[in-house]
Amino acid sequence: MPSAPRIVAVVPCHNExxxxxxxxxDLRTTVPGIEVxxxxxxxxDDTAGVAARAGAHVRREEEKGKGNVxxxxxxxxDADVYLLIDGDDTxxxxxxxxxxxxxxxxxYDHVLGVRRQASDTAYxxxxxxxxxxxxxxxxxxxxxxxxxxxxxxxVFSRRFVKSFPALSREFEIETELTVHAVNARVxxxxxxxGFRDRxxxxxxxxxxxxxxxxxxxxxxxLLFHERPFLVTGLLSGLFFLLGLGFGLPVxxxxxxxGLVPRFPTAFLAAALVLLAGVFLLMGVLLQGQAKxxxxxxxxxxxxxxxxxxxxxxxxxxxxxxxxxxx
Numbered sequence: 042m043p044s045a046p047r048i049v050a051v052v053p054c055h056n057e058x059x060x061x062x063x064x065x066x067d068l069r070t071t072v073p074g075i076e077v078x079x080x081x082x083x084x085x086d087d088t089a090g091v092a093a094r095a096g097a098h099v100r101r102e103e104e105k106g107k108g109n110v111x112x113x114x115x116x117x118x119d120a121d122v123y124l125l126i127d128g129d130d131t132x133x134x135x136x137x138x139x140x141x142x143x144x145x146x147x148x149y150d151h152v153l154g155v156r157r158q159a160s161d162t163a164y165x166x167x168x169x170x171x172x173x174x175x176x177x178x179x180x181x182x183x184x185x186x187x188x189x190x191x192x193x194x195x196v197f198s199r200r201f202v203k204s205f206p207a208l209s210r211e212f213e214i215e216t217e218l219t220v221h222a223v224n225a226r227v228x229x230x231x232x233x234x235g236f237r238d239r240x241x242x243x244x245x246x247x248x249x250x251x252x253x254x255x256x257x258x259x260x261x262x263l264l265f266h267e268r269p270f271l272v273t274g275l276l277s278g279l280f281f282l283l284g285l286g287f288g289l290p291v292x293x294x295x296x297x298x299g300l301v302p303r304f305p306t307a308f309l310a311a312a313l314v315l316l317a318g319v320f321l322l323m324g325v326l327l328q329g330q331a332k333x334x335x336x337x338x339x340x341x342x343x344x345x346x347x348x349x350x351x352x353x354x355x356x357x358x359x360x361x362x363x364x365x366x367x
Contacts, residue, residue: 045074046120046121046122046145046348046349047076047120047121047122048072048074048075048076048120048121048122048123048124048141049075049076049077049078049118049120049122049123049124050068050072050075050076050077050078050123050124050125050126050137051078051080051110051111051114051115051118051123051124051125051126052064052065052068052077052078052079052080052092052097052126052127052128053080053082053107053110053111053114053127053128054079054080054081054082054084054088054092054128055081055082055083055084055088055105056084056085056086056088057084057088057128057129058084058086058087058088058091060128060129060130061079061088061091061092061095061097061128061130062091062092062094062095063130064126064128064129064130064134065077065079065092065095065096065097066095066096067134067135068124068126068134068137069095069096071134071135071137071138072124072137072138072141075124076098076120077096077097077098078097078098078099078100078114078117078118079092079093079097079098079099079100079128080100080101080102080110080113080114081099081100081101081102082101082102082105082106082107082109082110083102083103083105088128089101092128100113100114100117104210105211106209106210106211106212107193107211107212107214108207108208108209108210108211108212108213108214108217109210109211111125111207111209111214111218112207112208112209115202115203115205115207116207119199120199121198121199121348121349122141122144122145122196122197122198122199122348123196123197123198123199123202124137124140124141124195124196125193125194125195125196125197126193126194127193127194130237131236131237131238132154132156132193132194132234132235132236133234133235133236133237135235136154136194136232136233136234136235137196139232140152140154140194140196140232140234141196143196143230143232144196144197144198144348145348145349147228147230147348148198148228148347148348148349149198149227149228149229149230149348150197150198150200150201150222150227150228150229150347150348151195151196151197151198151201151218151222151227151228151229151230152195152196152197152229152230152231152232153187153188153189153192153195153219153222153229153230153231153232154189154192154194154195154196154231154232154233154234155188155189155192155231155232155233155234156189156192156194156233156234156235156236157233157234157235157236158236158237171191171253172189172190172191175190175191175216175256175257175260176188176189176190178260179216179219179220179223179260182264182268182271183220183223183224183267183268185223185226187219187223188231189231190215190216190219191215191216191256192215192234193215194234195218198345198347198348199345199348200342200344200345200346200347200348201222201227203345204225204338204341204342204345205218205221206221209259211255212255212256213255213256213258213259216256216259216260216263217259217263220260220263220264220267224263224267224268224335225335225338225339225342227342266331267331268331269323269324269327269328269330269331270324270325270327270328272324273320273321273323273324273327274320274321274324276317276320277317277318277320277321277324278317279317280313280314280316280317280320281313281314281317283313284309284310284311284312284313284314284316284317285310285314287306287309287310287313288306288307288310288311288313288314290306291303291306291307291310
């Protein structure tokens with residue numbers, strides 16, 4: 042009979058004294074045998090003390106930012122299943138057993154918790170529309186449907202965690218996780234999870250426009266890194282169309298009169314078309330490098346075994362239906 046998998050929860054926290062005890066207690070009650078690791082990220086309150094008294098293993102990450110916490114935790118911890126959840130008690134811990142069972146039964150490497158609002162105020166103003174925008178952007182760019190790319194509630198296999206580069210520093214870590222999963226085409230699925238208002242006395246760390254631009258920036262970097270030919274191809278097409286627009290009237294005039302009276306325009310058009318060719322060639326070369334990099338990453342990923350089926354000690358819930366495999 043196979044032994045139960047080792048399951049760890051990674052809980053990034055910054056000033057969550059009012060909520061963290063409930064999160065830790067709920068996790069330990071809902072998923073028997075789970076080890077809860079609270080990473081205190083530069084808190085100025087008693088988050089660490091409250092978490093320790095609730096039964097969590099507490100570690101401190103001095104580099105501020107959720108991405109720094111996730112990178113540290115993924116490097117530190119060795120387990121079969123990793124549960125990532127925020128320490129603000131906005132995610133419904135009762136959905137954790139179903140997410141873990143789904144990962145193991147697949148087996149999958151990534152289960153994304155798609156937020157289902159428990160109240161009309163669970164999402165801050167602007168966050169829901171921003172999330173929909175980024176979902177559409179990633180789905181279009183990587184040709185894989187994503188329904189909640191900014192969710193902080195996820196379950197991972199060991200081979201996903203140990204092959205994930207984790208380069209982000211702050212809240213853009215969710216973007217990096219999502220892009221890595223869809224671009225590497227790891228086995229994954231989505232599950233609806235409850236999402237509610239923050240606990241009384243706590244304050245959100247999100248900054249709508251600041252974090253939105255950071256997410257957009259990291260998405261642009263990842264897109265160029267993972268799909269360079271798409272980026273350079275679009276730029277090449279833009280420069281070619283501009284060159285054609287400037288140069289076509291000059292060519293028509295030359296064909297009719299044999300003269301080129303607008304040398305600056307002709308020179309600009311030629312330069313734009315030449316630049317289009319440079320970007321196209323650069324895209325071909327970078328795409329080849331990206332293919333070699335993906336092959337190397339895939340071989341490293343395959344060094345780890347798939348998640349072994351096992352029991353979490355709790356039957357999965359069936360009131361949070363799966364939203365479909367990616």
